[in-house]
Amino acid sequence: MAKVFIYPATSLILSDLVARYGHTPLSSATAIRERIQTAGLESPPLQITPDEPKKGLKWAAVEVPAGVRGRMSLYGPQIEACEAAIIINDADLAFGCMGCARTNELIKFLVRQKDIPRLDLYYPKSEEEGVQFVAAIKRFLDGLGGRK
Amino acid sequence: MTDYTPVHVGTVTKYVVVESFDITPADLGVRAYEIAKGAMIKETCFGLVINGKEEEVDRIITELRKIDPDHIFVKDRGFPPGDPRRCRANLGGARPGYHGMENEMTVIPYVSHGLETIKTRDIATIPPPQNPLEHGELEISRLKQLIETQES
Numbered sequence: 014m015a016k017v018f019i020y021p022a023t024s025l026i027l028s029d030l031v032a033r034y035g036h037t038p039l040s041s042a043t044a045i046r047e048r049i050q051t052a053g054l055e056s057p058p059l060q061i062t063p064d065e066p067k068k069g070l071k072w073a074a075v076e077v078p079a080g081v082r083g084r085m086s087l088y089g090p091q092i093e094a095c096e097a098a099i100i101i102n103d104a105d106l107a108f109g110c111m112g113c114a115r116t117n118e119l120i121k122f123l124v125r126q127k128d129i130p131r132l133d134l135y136y137p138k139s140e141e142e143g144v145q146f147v148a149a150i151k152r153f154l155d156g157l158g159g160r161k
Numbered sequence: 162m163t164d165y166t167p168v169h170v171g172t173v174t175k176y177v178v179v180e181s182f183d184i185t186p187a188d189l190g191v192r193a194y195e196i197a198k199g200a201m202i203k204e205t206c207f208g209l210v211i212n213g214k215e216e217e218v219d220r221i222i223t224e225l226r227k228i229d230p231d232h233i234f235v236k237d238r239g240f241p242p243g244d245p246r247r248c249r250a251n252l253g254g255a256r257p258g259y260h261g262m263e264n265e266m267t268v269i270p271y272v273s274h275g276l277e278t279i280k281t282r283d284i285a286t287i288p289p290p291q292n293p294l295e296h297g298e299l300e301i302s303r304l305k306q307l308i309e310t311q312e313s
Binding site: 054 | 235239258265271272
């Protein structure tokens with residue numbers, strides 16, 4: 014069972030397919046859950062404390078905006094832990110503010126720098142593309158081995 | 162700043178999203194209540210939110226998936242159900258994160274079709290999808306089409 018980083022990290026479809034074919038999806042929900050369930054100082058709504066941008070310095074330089082570094086404190090450890098990655102390109106739902114956009118670029122850069130199996134896709138726009146999409150993901154995940 | 166005391170520590174929360182012509186969230190909710198042993202289940206417009214110990218949540222989801230495996234989708238959630246920081250009952254408007262899910266709901270019918278089809282077709286014969294990293298040359302016919310569109 015491999016740890017598979019998914020991008021967009023909030024994707025329902027990728028999260029489901031990775032878990033369905035016996036692997037562990039690394040998504041933003043699991044990173045947020047860690048913070049929500051850890052005691053500390055109250056910092057609503059996401060329990061992102063002023064310490065997070067400091068932790069993000071591991072992946073982004075000090076002159077990079079705190080918003081990017083704070084986000085990287087969620088995704089950076091996941092990118093380091095992942096053994097494979099599935100990236101959906103040009104996903105409409107990955108749209109966001111400049112902090113999100115720059116973080117997204119950095120996430121994709123770091124994943125592509127890492128020497129791990131990677132699958133790049135677009136969202137399907139027809140039924141036939143849906144078949145190709147699911148088949149490509151299944152082939153990729155089966156190739157990782159260690160199915161439950 | 163005040164101290165933060167977390168609730169539901171050691172539990173997981175998962176969304177069960179149903180996109181089916183045969184099953185409604187209410188059907189799933191009834192089935193989940195039947196088999197749940199101590200998990201918190203909330204019915205929503207798109208499916209269920211289930212909170213509890215990981216093994217229990219996974220067991221419930223495994224059972225629910227059997228009802229309509231190709232049309233039930235599951236993902237993790239960071240917050241427990243009804244959390245005032247996220248619940249729309251407190252905030253008004255759609256829950257943050259719902260819009261992403263709503264966007265993917267437009268694609269899910271194609272994915273469901275794919276899941277159904279790969280059961281009957283040999284997966285090795287299905288061609289790979291378009292690779293986003295390959296930038297092919299612009300075809301002459303496509304270029305002409307673009308020029309004509311601009312001129313008209």
